[in-house]
Amino acid sequence: MRVIVDQKPIPFAPGDSLLVAMLRAGEHPTEGGCLCLGGDCPNCLATVDGISYVRTCQVAAKPGMVVERHPADGYPLLPDDSRHRAEVHAHNHHCDVVVIGQGESGRAALAEAEAAGKQAIGLDVANGQEAIGIYSGPLVVARTAAGMLHIHAAEVVVATGAAEIQPVVPGSELAGLFTSRAAEQLTAAGLDLGRVVAVGTPPAGIECELASGDLLRFEGEGGRVTAVITQSADGSENRYPCQTAVVGLGLYPRDALTRMGHQLPVRAVGDATREADLPTCPGEGIICPCSGVSVADLERIWEQGFQEMELVKRATLAGTGTCQGGVCTPYLRSFLLAKGKTLQPAFTARPVNRQLTLGEIAAGAHHHPTARTALDGEHRRLGAKMERSGGWWRPWNYGDVWAEYWAVREAVSIMDVSTLGKMIVSGPDVLELLERLYPTKVSTIKNGRSRYVLLLDERGYVFDDGMICKDSDTQYTLTFTSGGSSHAEMWVRDWAESWGLDVRILLQTQRLGAINVTGPLANELLARAGLDNPPPYLGHIEATVAGVPCRIFRLSFTGELSYELHHPVEQSVTLWRGLLELGQELGIRPHGLETLLKLRLEKGHIIVGQDTDMDSTPRRLHHEWAIKLDKEFFIGRQAVLRTNKIPLDKQLVGLEMVGQPAGYAPLEGGVIWHQGNYAGIVTSATYSPALGKTVLLGWLYLQNGELPTEVEIEGKTARRVEVPFYDKEASRARA
Amino acid sequence: MPELNRLPATRIVSTALDGAVWPENRLVLRTAADELLIIPPVADVSSVTSHDPYAIVVEDASYAGVWLGADEAAAILRRHCEWRVTAQRPQFAQGAIAGIATKLWLEADRVLFVVPAPYAVEFEERIV
Numbered sequence: 102m103r104v105i106v107d108q109k110p111i112p113f114a115p116g117d118s119l120l121v122a123m124l125r126a127g128e129h130p131t132e133g134g135c136l137c138l139g140g141d142c143p144n145c146l147a148t149v150d151g152i153s154y155v156r157t158c159q160v161a162a163k164p165g166m167v168v169e170r171h172p173a174d175g176y177p178l179l180p181d182d183s184r185h186r187a188e189v190h191a192h193n194h195h196c197d198v199v200v201i202g203q204g205e206s207g208r209a210a211l212a213e214a215e216a217a218g219k220q221a222i223g224l225d226v227a228n229g230q231e232a233i234g235i236y237s238g239p240l241v242v243a244r245t246a247a248g249m250l251h252i253h254a255a256e257v258v259v260a261t262g263a264a265e266i267q268p269v270v271p272g273s274e275l276a277g278l279f280t281s282r283a284a285e286q287l288t289a290a291g292l293d294l295g296r297v298v299a300v301g302t303p304p305a306g307i308e309c310e311l312a313s314g315d316l317l318r319f320e321g322e323g324g325r326v327t328a329v330i331t332q333s334a335d336g337s338e339n340r341y342p343c344q345t346a347v348v349g350l351g352l353y354p355r356d357a358l359t360r361m362g363h364q365l366p367v368r369a370v371g372d373a374t375r376e377a378d379l380p381t382c383p384g385e386g387i388i389c390p391c392s393g394v395s396v397a398d399l400e401r402i403w404e405q406g407f408q409e410m411e412l413v414k415r416a417t418l419a420g421t422g423t424c425q426g427g428v429c430t431p432y433l434r435s436f437l438l439a440k441g442k443t444l445q446p447a448f449t450a451r452p453v454n455r456q457l458t459l460g461e462i463a464a465g466a467h468h469h470p471t472a473r474t475a476l477d478g479e480h481r482r483l484g485a486k487m488e489r490s491g492g493w494w495r496p497w498n499y500g501d502v503w504a505e506y507w508a509v510r511e512a513v514s515i516m517d518v519s520t521l522g523k524m525i526v527s528g529p530d531v532l533e534l535l536e537r538l539y540p541t542k543v544s545t546i547k548n549g550r551s552r553y554v555l556l557l558d559e560r561g562y563v564f565d566d567g568m569i570c571k572d573s574d575t576q577y578t579l580t581f582t583s584g585g586s587s588h589a590e591m592w593v594r595d596w597a598e599s600w601g602l603d604v605r606i607l608l609q610t611q612r613l614g615a616i617n618v619t620g621p622l623a624n625e626l627l628a629r630a631g632l633d634n635p636p637p638y639l640g641h642i643e644a645t646v647a648g649v650p651c652r653i654f655r656l657s658f659t660g661e662l663s664y665e666l667h668h669p670v671e672q673s674v675t676l677w678r679g680l681l682e683l684g685q686e687l688g689i690r691p692h693g694l695e696t697l698l699k700l701r702l703e704k705g706h707i708i709v710g711q712d713t714d715m716d717s718t719p720r721r722l723h724h725e726w727a728i729k730l731d732k733e734f735f736i737g738r739q740a741v742l743r744t745n746k747i748p749l750d751k752q753l754v755g756l757e758m759v760g761q762p763a764g765y766a767p768l769e770g771g772v773i774w775h776q777g778n779y780a781g782i783v784t785s786a787t788y789s790p791a792l793g794k795t796v797l798l799g800w801l802y803l804q805n806g807e808l809p810t811e812v813e814i815e816g817k818t819a820r821r822v823e824v825p826f827y828d829k830e831a832s833r834a835r836a
Numbered sequence: 837m838p839e840l841n842r843l844p845a846t847r848i849v850s851t852a853l854d855g856a857v858w859p860e861n862r863l864v865l866r867t868a869a870d871e872l873l874i875i876p877p878v879a880d881v882s883s884v885t886s887h888d889p890y891a892i893v894v895e896d897a898s899y900a901g902v903w904l905g906a907d908e909a910a911a912i913l914r915r916h917c918e919w920r921v922t923a924q925r926p927q928f929a930q931g932a933i934a935g936i937a938t939k940l941w942l943e944a945d946r947v948l949f950v951v952p953a954p955y956a957v958e959f960e961e962r963i964v
Binding site for chain 2: 191193195240465468469470471472473475493528529576603604605606607612671
């Protein structure tokens with residue numbers, strides 16, 4: 102059985118970790134450094150099977166494993182894209198108690214919990230379960246070969262034992278240095294350590310020479326230790342030639358997980374609670390091998406005023422590296438004690454305390470799902486290019502945006518608008534609720550009629566728009582933008598509850614499909630579909646279209662004659678296919694979002710979120726007409742009254758490019774300049790074939806109290822004009 | 837891979853749900869204090885509307901669902917459910933599963949997974 106280390110096969114014995122296998126073959130996994138074999142130090146890290154920063158002491162050797170040493174300087178290379186990695190799964194477990202560590206104290210804690218009738222889970226790195234963090238919940242996340250464990254427990258017991266203190270003296274970076282436990286493990290595994298000199302507590306069962314005096318340094322040759330140098334009480338130096346140096350400098354609780362669990366039901370047992378042995382404050386050497394922080398660095402930042410543990414960590418990055426303070430924490434504490442005469446606690450610990458792959462981090466995590474309308478399959482079947490918009494997959498175009506455009510302007514077209522927010526509000530207090538929510542006079546909307554409305558927040562800023570449709574004296578249908586629907590639902594529910602109004606609310610966006618039939622031949626198409634008496638402009642009726650029961654709203658976002666057909670979502674495909682078939686002779690074709698954005702811009706219709714900003718008042722949007730300030734109350738009224746008294750500073754305006762070639766449109770989001778000064782930004786832009794020019798909406802700042810009439814965009818002249826750009830009399834939409 | 841299908845239902849939003857009576861062969865899910873989902877639909881909702889004339893009653897196929905055996909369901913929950921699902925049966929529960937709002941109807945030997953139909957495809961993809 103062999104593993105491959107830097108392209109060289111080396112044998113291993115059953116039970117060997119990768120590190121033991123390498124040491125058995127005379128290979129050191131890194132340039133050097135004291136090895137602990139306990140997962141506490143950064144001195145055995147290597148890339149294993151393409152994964153960097155693997156603690157080779159914690160991984161059982163398996164035939165064919167490929168180990169690559171990290172570069173002596175710099176970082177290991179990122180894996181290249183050609184390596185396929187399987188998805189890492191998360192496995193959730195729920196229990197009363199999880200015990201991390203299954204040594205003596207861990208086993209006792211597990212037995213105690215089970216004896217008390219609790220459901221308990223024990224984790225141990227020796228069993229391939231490496232706890233990497235404790236999160237609020239508490240949630241313990243552990244890495245295993247089969248994926249990530251997510252353990253949701255009422256209580257977490259940390260029984261991780263204690264780590265051995267590493268040496269910090271000149272020469273600590275040499276190979277051939279081991280902690281006492283490591284030396285014992287290696288000897289038990291049958292490795293010959295050669296001539297051993299021990300410093301501090303000697304290892305059990307190993308023949309060695311015990312160095313007396315304080316450790317001064319290690320001496321070496323060719324990167325390997327050759328001697329231990331100590332200092333006697335009288336100041337004289339002692340030299341102990343060796344092939345292996347073993348240090349027993351004391352123990353330090355492995356309490357990183359406990360510190361992560363601050364203010365959570367997390368407790369430590371056994372050696373994880375022991376009082377830390379404190380090493381002598383070092384005079385020189387590397388104190389944090391991960392971040393390369395030396396004693397001299399600590400001296401310097403102390404002089405600069407960084408004298409608290411948390412500040413020292415931030416100033417030097419000691420403790421933020423691979424071993425997360427496993428090596429440096431005892432020395433940082435002893436340094437600060439020596440300097441400040443106060444023993445400071447260890448710094449805050451946060452997940453994770455091991456290097457994870459992106460797959461391991463992502464295990465069990467999900468991005469927001471993107472909804473699909475009932476017509477999603479139809480769009481894809483028709484070859485639509487699909488885009489995410491407003492939380493939905495929507496057809497951007499069906500391959501020929503200009504053909505779609507002209508179908509709307511000159512014939513008839515349909516669009517899937519099922520994504521629009523649709524809500525029923527019913528109850529004796531419904532009118533009261535809507536009057537308070539909306540800045541329009543809801544009471545003047547008649548049965549069967551609709552009105553375009555803005556939604557304002559308490560600060561008078563526009564956060565959504567839509568329609569109010571009156572169904573009866575005690576029931577209304579509200580519509581919202583596709584992307585704003587969820588927030589609008591919360592808004593309506595919140596206020597209804599806050600005001601204690603007697604209403605029932607149902608968001609039926611997902612229950613109802615909606616297809617917009619638009620174009621000068623829309624009536625002809627609907628007549629072919631069985632609807633001879635469509636509703637008047639801003640009216641709505643119930644009728645059957647192409648065999649599907651619909652609620653038909655007449656309104657227009659495209660600027661053409663338009664009807665929204667709201668219908669049971671399970672019949673969307675029937676209605677869609679029926680309309681396409683009936684419209685064949687009329688030149689029908691579906692249009693996507695790309696076309697809609699052009700059409701609505703020609704009409705100067707705003708899109709909330711694209712043309713509006715977080716501080717868009719009705720006045721800045723030029724939408725004062727939608728606000729009835731003579732109402733006694735509506736959300737945002739006080740703010741609108743107040744902001745109306747402030748001189749106007751900017752306004753959303755219509756612009757058209759002067760003398761530009763067909764097809765040109767400046768970048769949306771681009772800067773508008775006036776006489777060389779910043780004057781605003783473009784929010785929407787398109788070339789309009791119907792108008793033969795490029796039209797835009799944009800925010801324009803007033804200059805000396807006036808809106809500029811001519812500006813520059815992308816180095817070209819644009820002129821401010823009134824909106825709408827297209828069909829100013831609205832004769833087409835109201836036809 | 838389990839395939840979710842639309843679940844025709846009656847959906848009611850009302851202040852008078854507590855005393856309502858439904859046929860025994862219906863699955864009645866109380867999804868909110870003022871909201872019920874009855875699968876499959878019912879024709880007679882008078883036990884609600886007689887007490888609440890403002891009740892919203894609609895035919896609703898906006899949810900999709902699939903019945904899975906207890907073992908298969910448990911495996912999915914182990915991988916994709918961060919919250920503790922009650923051991924009681926039968927029981928209704930709801931929360932995020934695989935990052936998608938899900939309703940569960942748990943019986944002794946099987947579980948009904950119900951998600952908003954617009955997320956059904958993504959749900960299927962995620963629980964593979």
